[in-house]
Amino acid sequence: MGDLETILFNLASNGYELSNSNVKTRKLTPEELILAITENYDEPRTWYGVPTVIKNNEIDYNKLIKMAVEKGLQNKVGYLLEQTKEIFDELNEQYNITLNNAIQEAYKQKLLIEETLRTSKEPEYTKLTLEKRSDLLKKWKIIAHLDHSEFINKYKLYNDKSRQTGPSETIL
Numbered sequence: 001m002g003d004l005e006t007i008l009f010n011l012a013s014n015g016y017e018l019s020n021s022n023v024k025t026r027k028l029t030p031e032e033l034i035l036a037i038t039e040n041y042d043e044p045r046t047w048y049g050v051p052t053v054i055k056n057n058e059i060d061y062n063k064l065i066k067m068a069v070e071k072g073l074q075n076k077v078g079y080l081l082e083q084t085k086e087i088f089d090e091l092n093e094q095y096n097i098t099l100n101n102a103i104q105e106a107y108k109q110k111l112l113i114e115e116t117l118r119t120s121k122e123p124e125y126t127k128l129t130l131e132k133r134s135d136l137l138k139k140w141k142i143i144a145h146l147d148h149s150e151f152i153n154k155y156k157l158y159n160d161k162s163r164q165t166g167p168s169e170t171i172l
Contacts, residue, residue, distance in 0.1 A: 007036050007046055014056050016049035016158050030057040031064040038068075038076035044146055048154040051084040055093065055159060061102030069109050078106030079140035086136070086148065087155050110140065 006025040008018050010033045028036060030053050037046045061081075068077040081103045088095045134148060 004041060007041060011049045014053045016052040018045060030059050031067060034064060034077060035067055035073060038073045039071060042144060047146060048151055050080045051087050051151060051155045052158045054084050061098050065102055065105045074106045074109040075140045075142060078103060078110060079142045081106060082136060083151055087151055
């Protein structure tokens with residue numbers, strides 16, 4: 001759905017600039033951008049931009065969850081939605097109540113899929129790695145080096161009302 005240039009261009013279009021690239025590519029909907037990030041680029045620098053994308057756009061959460069389930073990305077998307085909600089709560093930001101509904105639907109889909117896969121065993125390394133993660137990462141069974149405080153820091157950086165642009169340095 002999106003190569004790295006497309007993702008970086010679309011993140012910048014949504015207020016989260018990670019490079020000084022002037023390459024213009026296909027414009028993704030916010031839902032497509034979130035899926036492209038979770039599907040193709042499991043790196044924190046792109047994931048940290050999702051709360052800014054959600055804040056700056058009208059998100060069709062039903063469409064997002066449906067597309068995520070079709071691609072098997074409901075855990076990753078659910079995690080990012082819940083992480084975003086926690087950031088908004090912590091910083092007293094307003095958000096649409098449908099965000100809560102989307103988190104519940106993603107979690108319901110996660111549980112349904114886990115139930116159908118209950119007979120398969122998780123590799124031991126997965127269990128050990130999950131134990132070292134935050135409660136939210138464990139809940140969604142996400143194995144990644146993501147830190148809540150870093151989500152908060154990046155969100156504040158890119159949503160500071162006194163700033164007109166992203167950070168002056170390139171973050172790669």
